[in-house]
Amino acid sequence: xxxxxxxxxxxxxxxxxxxxxxxxxxxxxxxxxxxxxxxxxxxxxxxxxxxxxxxxxxxxxxxxxxxxxxxxxxxxxxxxxxxxxxxxxxxxxxxxxxxxxxxxxxx
Amino acid sequence: xxxxxxxxxxxxxxxxxxxxxxxxxxxxxxxxxxxxxxxxxxxxxxxxxxxxxxxxxxxxxxxxxxxxxxxxxxxxxxxxxxxxxxxxxxxxxxxxxxxxxxxxxxxxxxxxxxxxxxxx
Numbered sequence: 001x002x003x004x005x006x007x008x009x010x011x012x013x014x015x016x017x018x019x020x021x022x023x024x025x026x027x028x029x030x031x032x033x034x035x036x037x038x039x040x041x042x043x044x045x046x047x048x049x050x051x052x053x054x055x056x057x058x059x060x061x062x063x064x065x066x067x068x069x070x071x072x073x074x075x076x077x078x079x080x081x082x083x084x085x086x087x088x089x090x091x092x093x094x095x096x097x098x099x100x101x102x103x104x105x106x107x
Numbered sequence: 108x109x110x111x112x113x114x115x116x117x118x119x120x121x122x123x124x125x126x127x128x129x130x131x132x133x134x135x136x137x138x139x140x141x142x143x144x145x146x147x148x149x150x151x152x153x154x155x156x157x158x159x160x161x162x163x164x165x166x167x168x169x170x171x172x173x174x175x176x177x178x179x180x181x182x183x184x185x186x187x188x189x190x191x192x193x194x195x196x197x198x199x200x201x202x203x204x205x206x207x208x209x210x211x212x213x214x215x216x217x218x219x220x221x222x223x224x225x226x227x
Contacts, residue, residue, distance in 0.1 A: 034215065042220060042221075043111075043198050043200070043218030043219050043220050043221050044150060044198070044200075044218045045218070046215040046216065046217060046218075049215055085149075087149055095152060095216070096151075096152060097142075097149030097150045097151070098149050099147070099148060099149055100149055
């Protein structure tokens with residue numbers, strides 16, 4: 001079973017920030033938090049990962065709470081092409097994907 | 108080399124037949140992973156290799172499934188005596204191995220487009 005909990009779906013207006021939450025209350029001290037997304041009929045795409053500190057790259061920002069029990073993926077200016085299923089995963093080599101959050105960006 | 112490639116992209120087979128899928132990872136990646144994904148679900152981990160060594164297998168990987176990575180480059184996943192329940196997307200991913208100092212040693216994985224298997 002997945003070790004993370006995400007809302008099944010979210011909507012976001014085009015051009016606005018999309019904030020996708022994830023709970024990972026059982027995360028252990030040396031486990032990273034990874035975010036991937038999957039656009040229909042394609043393989044998952046790596047977005048970002050972090051351990052303790054907040055992270056930012058060209059795709060997104062990752063905010064991890066101080067207790068590391070939850071995190072939020074932020075897409076600062078969502079576009080229609082960001083419509084996808086977003087997966088939050090913790091752990092190591094045997095990554096366990098849950099059902100993810102289906103983000104729909106609307107015009 | 109621009110990414111992970113998988114072949115074939117689609118495979119239709121009759122129940123009871125054997126099928127084999129191939130995955131070519133990103134050339135400098137020493138880790139290779141196999142996943143299975145059914146409709147509406149996230150990918151399920153099956154197994155992974157570091158170089159040619161198969162280091163971990165999920166309990167989902169029944170004895171009808173076998174994976175190899177003989178020279179530490181490409182990998183094959185074979186399913187013997189296919190069943191209708193094997194119908195799924197089979198995904199391959201690759202990564203470099205991480206630094207143990209940083210924790211688990213895992214690094215971000217890059218996925219291929221998948222092989223869609225339909226067993227009739």
